[in-house]
Amino acid sequence: MTGLSKPLELWGGVECTVVRVGDQFRNQIVETGHDARLDDLRAIARLGIKAIRYPIVWETVAPDRPDDLDFGWHDERLARLRDLGVEVIAGLVHHGSGPRYTSLVDPAFPRLLGDYAARVAERYPWIDWWTPVNEPLTTARFACLYGHWYPHHQSYASMARALVNECLGTVEAMDAIRRVNPAAKLLQTEDLGKTYATEALGYQARHENERRWLSLDLLGGRIRPGDEWHELLLGCGIGADELARFLDARATPDLIGVNHYLTSERYLDDRLDLYPGIAPGGNGRDSYLDLEAIRMPHLADETGPAARLREAWARYGIPMVISEVHHGCTREEQLRWFVEVWRAAEQVRSEGIDLRAVTLWSLMGAMDWRSLITRRDGIYDVGAFDIRGPAPRPTLIAKAAKAIGEGTSFDHPVLDVPGWWRRPQRFYIGGDAPTDLTGGRPILITGATGTLGGAFARLCEHRGLAFILTGRSELEVTDARSIEAAIERFGPWAIVNAAGFVRVADAEHEVDACFQVNTTGPELLAHACARHGLPLVTFSSDLVFDGQLGRAYLERDEANPGCVYGESKARAEQRVLELWPETLVVRTSAFFGPWDRYNFAWSALQALSGGQDVVASDVELVSPTYVPDLVHATLDLLLDGEKGIWHLANEGQVSWNGFARWIADGARLDGSRVRAPANAAPGNTALSSERGLILRPLERAIDDYIEFCTVDWRAAA
Secondary structure, X not given: OOOOOOOOEEEEEOOOOEEEEOOEEEEHXXXXXXXXXXXXXXXXXXXXXXXXXXXXXXXXXXXXXXXXXOOHHHHHHHHHHHHHOOEEEEEEEEXXXXXXOOOOOOOOHHHHHHHXXXXXXXXXXXXXEEEEEEOHHHHHHHHHHOOXXXXXXXXXXXXXXXXXXXXXXXXXHHHHHHHHXXXXXXXXXXXXXXXXXXXXXXXXXXXXXXHOOHHHHHHOOOXXXXXXXXXXXXXXXXXXXXXXXXXXXXXXXOEEEEEOOOOOOEEEEOOHHHOOOOOOEEOOOOEEEEEEHHHOHHHOOOOOHHHHHHHHHHHHOOOEEEEEEOOOOOHHHHHHHHHHHHHHHHHHHHOOOOEEEEEEOOOOOEEOHHHOOOXXXXXXEOOXXXXXXXXXXXXXXXXXXXXXXXXXXXXXXXXXXXOHHHOHHHOOOOOXXXXXXXXXXXXXXXXXXXHHHHHHHHHHHHHOOOEEEEOOOOOOOOOHHHHHHHHHHXXXXXXXXXXXXXXXOHHHOOHHHHHHXXXXXXXXXXXXXXXXXXXXXXEEEHHHOOOOOOOOEOOOOOOOOOOHHHHHHHHHHHHHHHHOOOOEEEEEOOEEOOOOOOOHHHHHHHHHHOOOOEEOOOOEEEOOEEHHHHHHHHHHHHHHOOOEEEEOOXXXXXXXXXXXXXXXXXXXXOHHHEEOOOOOOOEEOOEOOOXXXXXXXXXXXXXXXXXXXXXXXXXXX
């Protein structure tokens, strides 16, 4: 561990929550696949990470009996980390309530945790840094005040009991560990987000702002007889003898870990009518909304990690780390957040605050944290690595973190625009001002009049990505001089080619026109991008295959088109990758989207809503692809620097007939009017991927299409 005399360090952490919901345990290490991939550790070490918060979680080592421990998995991984030169910070309880034979409100919890810690320390006496319980107050609130996690209590007394048990367990654990390793040190983590409020709710904000320090105050012996919180805890049923055990402050943290998220800071507002559609909560005395403080205009200069770090330093004067940095959002927003937190760390260090490191959290991503792991939605948020492939794939975040951690300069065009939490659209009230993207280095998008071009423009604006959307008057993809002039004029850092000849049937008798746009255009763009060193994205199709393989196609399968349109795309793939191997070629299939009527889904719903039949093959299988999902995934891959052929389609395959029935059911229309033709030829051009299935299942995309379609498919034909 280093102080201000040493550079700011990059640390890491794998999301390792083991939480019980009802009778079921969920383990993030298992759900993200890290449990089965030893090589993850080498990939993590290559980022230049100096230390890692790593789980030796109680529920996984001794799940059934305190005396039945299995360290096999941990032995192998901790030894590997030691060999790689990455210091281990051992975590014993991470948002959990312990194994089945205890719980956060069990009087025996502290003793049992201490006994477990002793066994872990005896096994790994070389580990110097420990976090027996991650975020004690946060865990106590979520499990025993809000009822999200086991034991699912919803009372202040239960929350107080859980918190005191966790802190007493930390005392017991550190005592046991130090009997084995007297040099052992405590890194205590907590989310120290601040609460703001309207004047009427000032009392609640004051209470929460004192409560946020409670775990650190208990461990540091700062809660003394006669103090307000001492009396409040006594009133919750905590014994005076229990509180007295903290007074010698022997569990004062050696290092405070501040976990800070964009949602950490809250704003309580009793003016319910200002926020229609948001359900209120309350404290039993007043009803109010608990909102993100970052969305309040008058707090724009008061929120953020630097302010919270200054408060913690002023209160304790104990060296600190930022122990979790993660943002489950699009790739550029993840980067913007990481860079902002790193800069905040550098800023407070320049003020003399002893901040040692910034921890890149959720290195392998996280599963279902959008529902606090209370539902099994299967929603994966990418970390520094994307695990949805044969091996974890480094993302833009990994590349940025490596450069920043090594002290080298890092720049990327997406940093020209601030994160959504700094843009005016974030505000609940008055958030309709557009983001100024004019100063940012742009992505140049072709195909202004097409479905894809329009979707890219819409979502780039939404994501705060500077862009230039060009039609044929600004950039003619079949004219090399026009391409060169556009690059000179707009100065893009990347080009997305969304232009194309899309009329598959017409291509059979407009062969030259089809090849000119679908083959010559991408070739000329690849020539230009190779000259200028620009990333290029261009789109291909499932129709580069004839559908006779008998299974969904993978990237490695040889193109074998059965039509002119497919031949034009297959030839473009080959030529583009020969000319500019850095090109990202996206094969996709049968896309449908909510913003235009040029797709099968809209046509089918329009016909059905007008009482007409829909004729669609029940023997031709495809992979319908939701355009917003396709565009988001393509942008993420572009930002990650991916190249070569990728298959991007929503997970699943269905016949055209089945697709029509599926969307009819979603729209509550009569699916019996969907019928099959008499003599359709069977085939299967569905797409799967060996590089990574990164689009969500088709059924979820269909649900969104029905909900968010902005084109009135109910209108009469």
